[in-house]
Amino acid sequence: MILARLILGLLSLSPMTGYDLKKHFDSSINHFWNADKAQIYRTLSQLVTSGLATVRTVPQENYPARQEHHITAAGRTALQDWLTGGLDRQPAREPFLGRIFFAGGLERDEIVALLAARRAEAEELHASYRTLRAELDDAALAERRGYLMAATLDHGIVHVESELSWLDRVEGNLP
Amino acid sequence: MILARLILGLLSLSPMTGYDLKKHFDSSINHFWNADKAQIYRTLSQLVTSGLATVRTVPQENYPARQEHHITAAGRTALQDWLTGGLDRQPAREPFLGRIFFAGGLERDEIVALLAARRAEAEELHASYRTLRAELDDAALAERRGYLMAATLDHGIVHVESELSWLDRVEGNLP
DNA sequence: AGGGCATGGGCGACTTTTCACCTAGCAGAC
DNA sequence: GTCTGCTAGGTGAAAAGTCGCCCATGCCCT
Numbered sequence: 127m128i129l130a131r132l133i134l135g136l137l138s139l140s141p142m143t144g145y146d147l148k149k150h151f152d153s154s155i156n157h158f159w160n161a162d163k164a165q166i167y168r169t170l171s172q173l174v175t176s177g178l179a180t181v182r183t184v185p186q187e188n189y190p191a192r193q194e195h196h197i198t199a200a201g202r203t204a205l206q207d208w209l210t211g212g213l214d215r216q217p218a219r220e221p222f223l224g225r226i227f228f229a230g231g232l233e234r235d236e237i238v239a240l241l242a243a244r245r246a247e248a249e250e251l252h253a254s255y256r257t258l259r260a261e262l263d264d265a266a267l268a269e270r271r272g273y274l275m276a277a278t279l280d281h282g283i284v285h286v287e288s289e290l291s292w293l294d295r296v297e298g299n300l301p
Numbered sequence: 302m303i304l305a306r307l308i309l310g311l312l313s314l315s316p317m318t319g320y321d322l323k324k325h326f327d328s329s330i331n332h333f334w335n336a337d338k339a340q341i342y343r344t345l346s347q348l349v350t351s352g353l354a355t356v357r358t359v360p361q362e363n364y365p366a367r368q369e370h371h372i373t374a375a376g377r378t379a380l381q382d383w384l385t386g387g388l389d390r391q392p393a394r395e396p397f398l399g400r401i402f403f404a405g406g407l408e409r410d411e412i413v414a415l416l417a418a419r420r421a422e423a424e425e426l427h428a429s430y431r432t433l434r435a436e437l438d439d440a441a442l443a444e445r446r447g448y449l450m451a452a453t454l455d456h457g458i459v460h461v462e463s464e465l466s467w468l469d470r471v472e473g474n475l476p
Numbered sequence: 477a478g479g480g481c482a483t484g485g486g487c488g489a490c491t492t493t494t495c496a497c498c499t500a501g502c503a504g505a506c
Numbered sequence: 507g508t509c510t511g512c513t514a515g516g517t518g519a520a521a522a523g524t525c526g527c528c529c530a531t532g533c534c535c536t
């Protein structure tokens with residue numbers, strides 16, 4: 127399961143609670159993956175029962191105790207194995223293209239509206255990615271780890287830009 | 302469910318069996334969606350029970366009888382509603398970027414290998430898309446329906462190309 | 477005579493994912 | 507005073523999707 131690997135990856139950076147993980151998914155990971163709260167907690171307990179992580183309860187003042195999850199040596203090995211293992215090519219899933227594929231029966235202006243809606247989404251995404259990118263620390267980018275994390279954001283940017291240029295072409299030549 | 306819409310879309314072009322649908326998913330739809338055989342059959346019976354499609358058993362010589370599924374008027378309405386309805390923006394899911402994000406701990410040559418593997422995949426995909434694209438009929442492209450179907454393939458091509466240029470950059474600047 | 481392959485349809489078990497709901501304390505706004 | 511939101515950690519149920527297996531026929535190849 128990919129989610130288990132991603133969580134293991136985050137735990138390898140520092141111990142975290144399910145709550146912390148959710149916040150990371152919503153911020154730094156969000157441009158290439160996201161996960162439901164329930165799923166995170168369930169996967170976390172799976173990691174513990176399979177020996178890839180351990181829990182430590184840390185009491186806090188004025189707040190509920192933190193169930194801090196720590197990666198184990200076995201967990202680090204599993205993570206390493208995943209990182210260096212063969213690529214699992216997953217099938218493409220673009221629901222929007224499903225609409226385009228079957229949009230031949232629509233009126234011309236309905237198709238134009240569909241493309242415009244997609245453009246609005248893409249432009250919004252583009253702006254948010256660029257903002258995130260601009261906030262990155264230059265010093266961190268010089269290091270391999272920071273460079274690679276930024277590269278995943280760049281991936282998003284490059285792809286949104288190609289989406290926009292595709293939209294230009296499709297709109298421009300629509301018969 | 303998106304799968305139900307896509308099946309409805311295919312049935313709107315012509316009546317089909319589950320088997321026919323699977324073949325369409327594996328060929329023309331494959332570049333933006335795919336579905337499991339079991340899932341197709343299940344969704345098909347859902348469509349029938351919800352009145353969006355009907356079944357007609359067509360006996361054949363030397364072959365098992367075809368369970369031909371026909372779209373109903375209600376099915377066409379549902380399809381239309383989906384096509385013109387608001388976009389359902391789905392979260393990004395790129396397992397490969399998960400690896401890149403956590404690849405900071407790897408040796409430099411392991412990272413290079415990871416990127417090279419991705420490049421090989423992308424190049425293979427690119428070649429297959431270009432082949433498919435070259436086989437398209439020029440006459441069909443002039444019509445709106447054919448133009449839009451081709452556009453979904455172009456989408457795949459544009460995105461694979463941007464993937465390759467991203468790989469160039471990441472490999473070239475890797476600290 | 478046997479094996480593989482294409483046509484056609486399907487079941488059962490499983491995992492993954494989503495959705496809604498629940499607990500509980502504390503802070504700040506209205 | 508109540509209401510929203512944040513901290514924290516869940517549960518239960520349903521939907522969606524995957525995996526392995528099953529049935530039948532008939533063709534071609536060796």
